[in-house]
Every structure is written in structure tokens, then in C-alpha cells.
Amino acid sequence: MSTNETNAIRLQAPKSHNREHSVPLYLTSSYVFESAEQARAVFAEEEEGNVYSRYSNPNVDELLTKMCYLEKAEEGIAFASGMGAVFASLAALLRSGDHVLACRSVFGSTHQLLTNILPKWGISHSYADAAKPDEWEKLITPATKLILIETPSNPGLELIDLEWLGELKRRHNLILVVDNCFATPILQNPVDYGTDIVVHSATKYIDGQGRVLGGIAVGRKDLIAEIRYFSRHTGPAMSAFNAWVLSKSLETLQLRVEKHCENALKLAQALEGNAALEQVRYPFLASFPQYELAKRQMRQGGGIITITVRGGYEAARRFIDNLQLVSISANLGDTRTIVTHPASTTHSKLTEQERQATGITPGLVRISVGLENVGDVIADVQQALAQV
Template sequence: MTDDFDYQLETLAIRAGQERSQFGEHAEALYLTSSFVADNAAQAAARFTGAEPGFIYSRFTNPTVTLFQDRLAALEGAEAAVATASGMSAILALCMGHLKAGDHILASSGMFGATIQLFSNWLAKFGVTSSFVPPTDPAAWDAAVRPETRLFFLETPSNPLTEIADIAAISAVAHRHGAIMVVDNCFCSPALQRPIALGADLVIHSATKYLDGQGRVLGGAVVGSKALIEPIYQFLRTAGPTLSAFNAWVLVKGLETLGLRMRAHCENALALAQWLETQPAIERVYYPGLPSHPQHELAKRQQSGGGGIVSFEVKGGQEAAWRLVDSVQLLSRTANLGDVKTTITHPYTTTHGRISPEVKAAAGITQGLIRISVGLEHIDDIKRDLARGW
């Protein structure tokens, strides 16, 4: 690609970052090798010190992984990216690169259960403390800042209630206090939301989800400025929670259809959410594309679509929720999301099952809550399958 144009997302998702080898391949190459050969000792030494660019060892330098990183950075409008073995390893690498004992994380109360576990249990063992505040109240973030607060961590939309946080407003609070603003963009992907343009410093991805889009591989990434990515890369180079070349190649191919898939996910999810609101067995539906969603207007301003996640409360608590989950024959009973196949899960006992009842209650996660990752099957078939449960 040349730099003559300001390319659109769909073009970047297909073309950005590719450098053809001497063979002139049309599709992106897959480099399955553990290490790379230097021409001489001086070149090897220069590459290890960083004085000369080049590939060394696939734990931290691989052409296929670099292609994925460069393409994702282009989609997010960022300078750089570092790829990891999973979304959770991306969050861990971020924390290891930027935090030390005595630092404090301020995070949204509505988040993926494993992220809450990482902050509350594992990082706490090494002297990093965490506090959780409502994602929808910027004033609460301002009030909860401590002198040692180093990192703001925000999911928007949140998992699983799709709460929408004002990225620009909370970023302003973070920067006023000298903290790094991090946004987990898993639910939207850069096809629907670009947090860096709204003031965020770093963006987290579980590439396992929409970036792949077909449930094939695990992967993660952190995206941002070169200066903020560098310490994360250095941790990755040393500790090795690395994205494999094969997984990177699969993710590159997933990015090619990201824009098309996200538009289709949004269309199906909105239709499903509207239908669910008419069902007598449903207590409440959570979807940013619905006018009934508390942050509907904010979602319209900072997202180009409502996303593919729909959550809803069924009447009758856990018994009714499990009955619904057990009744489906088309939908996949799995906690993964972002797939072309529609998935269904009961967050209270799966994604947030390890969290205490008190924390669940504070986050609004009830025993009657169901989360649907709406796939690309025909919407009428998705509706019919869910209707078996009531």
C-alpha cells in the first residue's frame, strides 16, 4: 500500500501491513519457524541490541505476527501493537509492563470475570491494588482516584450487560490525574469503535473473539503509541506469552472480513433484541441499539453500531435461565463470543461464576441473566430456537 490516500477500514483490513517476500505471494505468508538466521556475527549482535531491524526468534519477532500487529494498529488508528497468546495474556502483559508494587488500578465494575479475578486476586499478591467503579459515571471515577492510581481500565460495552461508558469523559479524568487510560474494545472491535480517537491511550483486544470471528484460534493484543507499547513488548520478549505465527496468520485472514461481519452481527442482534422485548417470558433486554438502553444516545455517538451481544433477564431466575439454555438445539452452549455461530451462556454460573455473590450483585449480574452472542445464521432460525425455552 502507498500513503497517497487515507484508506478506509475495509481496505486497511485487507491490505495494511503486508510485505511480500522474494516470491511475490498474493496472500499473506505464514512463517512457521522458531528462529531466523543472521548473515554474520555483527548482524546478529546488531539485531539483538535493536541497532538493526530484523527477525531473531519467534517468541518476540516473527513476520506473520508483525503483519497482524501492523494491520490491527492501522485499524485502530494507532502507532503500534503487540500481540499475545490470548486476550487475558494481553491484559497481564499490559499490567506487567506498566505497573509495580504499590500502584493502583481503577476499573469498571462491569467487566469480564477473568479480568476481575486477575486484578483482585493475582495482581494483589504482588502489591497492586484495584478498585471498581460504575462504568457509566465519570464523576465516580474522579472521586475514586488515589495518589498511587496508575491505570484506568474500562470495558465498553461491558460484559455482560452492555453498559456504555463515555470514553472521552473518563479519559479526560485519567489524564487529569496522570493515569494511563485503557479500553477493552473486544465487544465492538475497531469496525464499530475506535477508543484512541476518543482519548484512550491503550486498547485491549481478545482477538479470539470478533477479530478471528470463527472460533478457530486464541489471540490477544494491546494497541497504542510506540512509547506505551514498548514496555509491554519488553515483558513479552522476556516472559513469552506469545502469539504463534499460525494463530497470527488465521487472525490476519479474519480481519479481512471484519467490517462485513460486524455489520451483519449488528443487524441480527438488533432484530433479536427488538423481538425479545416483545416476549412475555423476558423481564428486561440489554442492547445498546435499543432506545430502552440507558446509554442508547451515547452508544450512537461513539459507536457505529450496537454490536453483536444481547443480554436479557428471564422471569423465574436460574431455574428458568437454565431451562432456556438447555432447550436450544441450534445455538451453541459456550461462553465464547464473537463467532459467526450464535452462542448462549448463563453468566452467573459461567463467565462470572468465580466471583462472589456480592460482586455479582454490585455488577447487576443476576441468576436470571442470559447472554447471547448473536451470530450470522438467519435471524428467524435464531428466534425459533430461543422460543423453545418459553
């Protein structure tokens, strides 16, 4: 039986008459039929076939075949961005009057979606604290339809026990949606624990080189059918070119993620005890509050660490401005190491109270550790901290 590494490389769209080794780009908006009867049959879904690239495309299909395999999912759908995947999944599966239970630590745009957009259609939400699992069940109401979480969370790296959460959702017959962007299918598979839908910002580790945008949702066949119907008629489709790039990126995902993890652990270990820092957080550090859960649930610790610089925002700003090698960007999962100050960028639209509730302090800096020589990265971060 082939391994994940092999299938991420060898699962490909059928070869054309040209016998190409690498799958070509299918840059076409539409497709032709051999006859009027064939067109009718394909539109009626009596016969398989492509109709229009907003619905399906060979490059997108190949990407989804690989992602479904890696995430152990039945079916999937691709989107123009990660937030497209999150929004479409929620909008397709929820109705007016429904309630969402979400982990408090979510990406800034997901927070805006829950607090300012979905309420326009009568969809409410409650936030649960990852550190207080006893409170989750109390927040479930008769209107609760869906649980939405990130683990590890962005940016605080909070973990949620997926085995426990799977049992909770089964007891209450809820839909469980997990954002697996930080871990990727290389480090954990939420489907193993009963997750119904797994979403990704493919812009991050799936691409891994800062080139294209993309989003993916994979999971239960019946739920993906609902999301597909919604997306087919609202149009958040992934382009063939981006799908082609992302499918190629999956061929190196295993190697890249393993190196990200190796470098991140070394950087975290090198920074522990630095006098300029209040805290270093990384799931596979023994000092991490949820270290035992991380070791049980994840295969490695991931490519993200967070540091809290003593002195708040001004000290964090000086640290960031003194970096010479590391990039300042709101992205993550790149081959290049990136720093982000969440309180003033990705999570700046949250209120101060909301940021405090999720541990996003003025001195918090997120570091997405890249694939450079880790000694060079450590040296750059240490020299910048020395000038704070």
C-alpha cells in the first residue's frame, strides 16, 4: 500500500494522448461535448464530465484527490482562498436561527465572520475557552448546529483535544469543522477523531512558497455536497493555475513540514530563557502548557512559535525592526521565516478586551519558521532581541 509521501506525488489526473509526465495546465473556461445527448447527460449528472471550470477542472480535481487522500476524507471542494472555504462551509451548512460554538482563539477574519457577517442572517455564536473544556457543554443550546475550531490556534497555539471534542459532538449530534491549517495533514488528521469537515488556507503550508491563494474543504460526502451546491451558485472557485501550483506543492509537503518542525523546535529551544522575553510557546517544548496533548495528538510540533517580548508593543516593534534576515509579513508557512505582530496586524480589528481574552498581548510576536539554515535564523532573532 502506498504511503502519503508517495501518493502526494503519484496521484495525478489521467494522461492525455501526449503522454505527459507532469500534468499540464487546463486553462479553459468551458468544455465541449460530442453530441447534444452527451451534453444533456452530463448536465443531468447521468454521465461524468466537466461542464464549466467554475464547477470543476482537471487541475482542481487532481488537487482535491490528493487532499482527500492525505486528510482521509470522502470528498472535497476547492476555493479561491482559505476564508472562502471557511465562509462557504458555514454558509452552506447553517440556517437562520442556528447557533455556532467556536473556540475563542480563531483567525481575525473568522472572528469577523462570526461576529459581524453571519448575524445578518440570524446565525449566532458563542465562544468557548480551550483551557476550560467543562464549559463547552454548558454553551450548547437547542439551536447549536456546528462546532468550529482551530488547533493549533492562530496565533496563540492553543490546542483542543480532538478525541474529547469528537465525543462531545457525537453526544449532541453536531457538525464538527476543524481548521487544520497550522498542523497540515502531515501532523494530524482530524477525521480520525470524528471531524466532519476539515478546512485549510492552502495559501499557507500547502503552497509553502508564498505564491498563490487557495482554500480547501474536505470531509463527509453528504456535507461536501451541500457546500458544493452553495459554492457552485455563488462562485468562490479556485483557478486552474492555482490548483496546478498547489498540487505540485503537495509533492514536497512532507519534506517541507518536517523541516519546518525541526527548525521551529531548535529556534524555540534557543530562545527559552532569553532575558528579553517573557515567554516562548511551542507545542513540542516541555514547558508548553499542553505539551502532553501535543505529543499525543500531533506527530511533530509544527512550524510556528510565539514569543512575548518584555516591554510590550514598543519593545516588540524594536525587535521586529532590527531583524535583518527574517521577513515582516502577515503570511505564514513560507520557505522564508516570517514575523508578524498580531495585535497591530492580523488581529487588529479585535477589541483590546477580545485580544486579551485570547492571549494576544502587545508584546506577542508570531514567528513562522522557514527552511533556511536554522543557525542563521537563530542568530538574526537573537541579535534583534539584544537590541530591544
